[in-house]
Amino acid sequence: MAPASVATAQNVNYINGEWIQGSSSAVTDIVNPANQDILAKITLAEEADTVRAIEAAAAAFPAWRSTPVQDRIQYMFKFRALLLEHADEIAPLTTQENGKTFAEARAELQRGIENVEVSCGMPTLMQGYNLEDVSGGIDELMIRQPLGVVAAITPFSFPSMIPLWFLPYALTTGNTVILKPSERVPLTAKRLFELLEQTGLPKGVANLVIGAKSSVDTLLHHPQIRAISFVGSTPIAKYVYGEGSLHGKRVQCQ
Numbered sequence: 001m002a003p004a005s006v007a008t009a010q011n012v013n014y015i016n017g018e019w020i021q022g023s024s025s026a027v028t029d030i031v032n033p034a035n036q037d038i039l040a041k042i043t044l045a046e047e048a049d050t051v052r053a054i055e056a057a058a059a060a061f062p063a064w065r066s067t068p069v070q071d072r073i074q075y076m077f078k079f080r081a082l083l084l085e086h087a088d089e090i091a092p093l094t095t096q097e098n099g100k101t102f103a104e105a106r107a108e109l110q111r112g113i114e115n116v117e118v119s120c121g122m123p124t125l126m127q128g129y130n131l132e133d134v135s136g137g138i139d140e141l142m143i144r145q146p147l148g149v150v151a152a153i154t155p156f157s158f159p160s161m162i163p164l165w166f167l168p169y170a171l172t173t174g175n176t177v178i179l180k181p182s183e184r185v186p187l188t189a190k191r192l193f194e195l196l197e198q199t200g201l202p203k204g205v206a207n208l209v210i211g212a213k214s215s216v217d218t219l220l221h222h223p224q225i226r227a228i229s230f231v232g233s234t235p236i237a238k239y240v241y242g243e244g245s246l247h248g249k250r251v252q253c254q
Contacts, residue, residue: 012186012210013045014193016056017203022211023049030186033099044183045211050218053207057149057176058224060204065146065174072172073120078199079168080116083109083192090191094159097185105160112164119168126173146174147226147250151219153240154181155232159188166229167196171206175227178207180219186210220244230254 011019022045030040045053064072083090087109094105118125128143152166163179170177181189193208209215219225220243227250230240237253244251 010040010042012040012042012190012208013049013053014190014197014206014208015049015053016060016207017197020049022046024211028183030097030184032096039096040187042186042210045209045215047214047218050178050180050209050211050215051222053178053209054149054218054222054224056204057178057207060202061146061148061176064176064202064205067174069123069126069172069174072174073122075196075199075201076116076120076168076172079196080113080120082195082198083113083116086191086195087113090160090188093187093191094185097187098156098159108158108161112161115164116168119172122169122172144173148175149178149224150175150227150229151178151180151225153216153219153228153230153232154179156182156184158231159185160192162231163189163192165231167192167206171201176205176207178209178219178225180209180211180215183210183212216240217243220249221247223247225249227251 011021013020013022022043024044024046027041028044029038030042031037032039087106091102091105091109094100095102126144128141131140134140150170152163154162159181163181167177167179179189189208193206196206219228220240228240228244230237230251230253241251241253
């Protein structure tokens, strides 16, 4: 498979239903670690781009939250079909920008697709419960509701699988989402979002930000971000957990 062209790879940020370049003044090379070929040149998202994504997700949240869960999962059924159809196209992108073998790249994508499949059961998975007479004259009712705008910060090591650990569940439970993958592997994430866009998902519900530390810090500090999921190294996990918690967010780090 030929490397992605520079022209198509530059617009790697997907914000409010539009593909845009980041506002960084510096150009970043996406390099194939196997042979040092330059696969693409991109401009990274900065704070302003990340804020724009957060605002788009916040604006989209009320309507998405009100969309019945049975309707929300229909987008994931379509997404699953598209991922399967294009699996042997996505995996080489992962191989090129990450360096793992095609077999490994294809296997990790399959694990990601399995998460999309599980998320299609959300009408059952997010059910609450009720219990009568937990105490004298008292009944208990538990319901599960979306938080709002949530973010996932994912690593270089699994460009397709780990984003798909988070996106399908966050979306089907009614949250709006910002994915911030490693800026070293943007091409796989871009392709995932191109397919997600084909499902007809409403604008602003899912956003892709390809940035570095300034984007991470914006997600950790911005008051409209309600929760953050992170996978990466222990030192960065401690930083994400500390900063996110300090700013009142629910944070899970692996």
